[in-house]
Amino acid sequence: MRFRHTAGCDFAEMESVLARLLDVMLIALGAAVASLLFKSGTVHSILEGAFVTLDMALAIVLLPLFGIYGSWRGRSTWRLVFSVTFGWIAVQLCGLAIMFLLHRTASVSRLWCVSWTVMTAAGVVASRLLVHRVLGHIRRAGRNLRRVAVVGAGAHRDRVIRNIESSPDVGFRAVATLNTRQGSEPDFPGLPSFSCLREYAAYVRREQIEEVWLALSMSEEDTVLKVLNEFNGDLVNLRFIPDVRSVAMFDRNVVDLIGAPAINLMASPMSSYALVQKAIFDRLFAAIALIALAPVMLSIALVIKATSKGPVLFTQQRKGADGRVFRIYKFRSMRVHKQQPGVLCQATRGDPRITRVGAFLRRTSLDELPQFLNVLRGEMSVVGPRPHAIEHDDQYRSVVDGYIHRYRVKPGITGWAQVNGFRGETDRIEKMQGRVEHDLYYLKNWSFWLDMRIVVATVLKGLVHRNAY
Template sequence: MHTVIRQPTGREFADMESAVARLLDVMLIGLGTTLASWLWLPEPGRAIVEASFVAFDMALAILLLPWFGVYDSWRGRSKWHLSVRIVIGWLAVQVCGLAVMFLLHRTASLSRLWCVSWTALTAGGLVTSRLLVHAALGRMRRAGRNLRTVAVMGAGKHRDGVIANLTASPQAGFRAVAIFHTAGGGETTVHGLPGFWSFGEFADWVRREQVDEIWLALPMSEQDMLLRVLAEFSGDLVNLRFLPDVRGLVMFDRHVVDLLGSPAINLVASPMTPYSLLQKALFDRVFAAAVLVALAPLMLAIAVAVKVTSKGPVLFTQRRKGANGRVFRIFKFRSMRAHAQKAGVVRQATRRDPRVTRVGAFLRRTSLDELPQFLNVLRGEMSVVGPRPHAIEHDDQYRTIVDGYIHRYRIKPGITGWAQVNGFRGETDRIEKMQRRVEHDLYYLRNWSFALDMRIVVATVVKGLMNRNAY
């Protein structure tokens, strides 16, 4: 075993950066209270109490904010997640500070407007300062400074993809410097980087060049190589990172989560985080309420038209499956004449279907028959955007013959979706049509973002209301 005691390149800079960040945060807390006091001039008797509150929070920030990981290295990690952690950490500091003031019986002396203003201004300042610092670091790293050198171990497309990501993200602060080939081939240079075939030579080179990190881009079957690397570098201050090749196994993501204290890789699990679901749910309720209020006159006119032109109820309801397979009743404006239907059999609408009324044909063609589904969204049974729900009988038919069909149940079904804005609407008279629709649904699940939802909503309004496949 080789033992080399050294300080990796950039470690002193990281320690200094963390210390400066802590000092800056304390200063921003003080600046925030100054601005809040300027906006809401404190009464003479409150100034001393508020100053005590600020002093408590400064001390608490030094103690509590590190617990939220805001001073860890965020090199190559999401700055959005960093911003969220900063805000949550600051709110925790404020709650603890208020608890201290409550125990001292001083909360009644605090100005609520001042307190809220201070909290908001400081949160904005903390996030903005951190984003500006990382933007400056990104420019510095693109210029070739403050970089961590990386040697990549692996073979094939997965290794090449890791190196490509490194090369394409210079602002992250990593630079690939060498490759150790773990599979066959005779190349000595790949991507312009020196390559090694002998593990001993590779280990000696890493120590001689004082490489900061080794990334193991290996399949999960390469346990022997993983253990060999861990044993070889156990006495070195070099970071070892395992980037497992799970592309052939993972359905939605490859995030590592903490499960009862152990790291776990999601192979098949819900593709959306609790925060994403909350964000989506809040948008759904607000958007649905706004649509129902804004379009209430139109929906009333449609209801009257449906009622006076054909016999039967205004609304058509049908059992559908929602998130996690839970059954609910979907609402639509009735577009067909009342007709007998065999139990367990659902006949899809076809072109020039005699069951469709004249008003119903217009409603289906313009998708206005779907408007009552905003009630389902408001009730929490559906989402504005998501995979379109099918009749339960069709679910039972397709889930065994269409690859990935079952995963449509992982989130709430939607009024519109990625498949619909890409032309996959209407009758699915062939298995191939349903397979293509499901492929688009799975793409949406894998690539969900709030921006993608907004894109689909806009596309639905612009081009999705009138569709030649809707009949």
């Protein structure tokens, strides 16, 4: 069952980017207003301008560490206000520390600095409250909602559903329940209720419900595992909201959803900050690569056109982040041939369909260069799990453990699996299983430096490989 793509992920990413830009602009605006109120000399103005620029750079690096750019849907607005305020104070203290080390604090107007700090703090707090107020109005009007199907029974389940219903501005709506104690506990009035897990899962898939919340006690491990196994092949967010009234503290992976602690069981493995950082790197790298490689790509295009009939580029449908389908670009390496719908014949060693030029392109991976266009369009990343043909997705998602979770992030031109030798034809399940295991390792251990390591490894040893044919 495929889930139709919704705008939720794109909206969240855009909201995070805009929040970062707004914070940086408010820092500059606060400094400008303070300067108008407390004018200083030209020398001081130049020094204060450098101080402001330093703080803007520090804000880009430090503010994400306070978790203020992640999703706050259903979480405490006041906690966000405190996090934003303390984050800005930390930025200002770091800026002052650097100015002190450079022996420049004596030249900075103290009145201007204090005024700037207070005005910026007021500005970032006011902007957050305004955004949440606007989003609350939108959600109360029935837009920007995430539908929730709840698993559980009894008072704890009822409490979770009532929390959702009593907080319409946070953006959740309960739409169904799975009663885990059918017969002994009444169903929640007004919501479709199921007693069979398979029927419940079929309803979730059919209605394309985005969230499944498990409102269960800590002792109901068997039920948790059954639900996990049932939805293991679906891109639905599973969240465990245990009945933990007697427990005082949780680790940092637990989030607060409308007053109840929730543990993410299946969700995106990368934070909003990581996704933005990766997106910025991808666009910059792709733009530079396309400019630098333009002569090479033009030469390849001319050679392909001169040596065989057909288009220069080959396109094929692939799945991207969250299962979105896009068209991937490659230089054509095979002769034009008819392909049976729904049947994919992988290239094999000595495949007669491959042209002489195409064999060289495939062996050196130069046929992949047009995918920088996909990166620039936001459909792919420079580094990530390699996208497979949709026919392979349908074939392997039910037989290879964890296969579907490769699509929690954008696919890449190169990846951890590729630099570790998992390239070329996947004619055995074991090969695909090994590739997926490496992809999942990458998702669990992602860092910017791991991406850099993969890029360097691809250039040094990954361009030519015995499995590339």
